[in-house]
Amino acid sequence: MDFFQYYGIDWLAMVLTFLAIWQIGNKNKVGFYLMICGNTSWICVGFLTDSLAMMIANVIFLLMNIRAIVKWSQPDELNHN
Known part of the structure; x- marks a missing residue:
């Protein structure tokens, strides 16, 4: 098994995605920036x-x-729609 078959980008993507979900769960906007890096x-x-399919899904x-x-x-009053 080659852990760096994809130059470690797959591992980076996985870590960024998990960190992003954690931050978004904490209502921290930085999670969206982490998720963009993960995407x-x-x-x-x-x-x-x-x-x-992976490329199209992650662009979306x-x-x-x-x-x-x-x-x-x-502002909050615009987010109620």
Whole structure:
């Protein structure tokens, strides 16, 4: 078993994803930035593995995280919709 078959990017992506979920669970906006880094890492893994589905899914997740950052940055009265 080669732990660094994908140059460690898969391990980085996994750690970033877990840290992001932890931070978002703590209502910390930094979790979205960590998740964007994780999504970028997963896109790289998708490229290395020739997985178009992984790349497309993580581009969509990345855009959803950008949306979340924007929504969390708005004043509270705008977030009630």
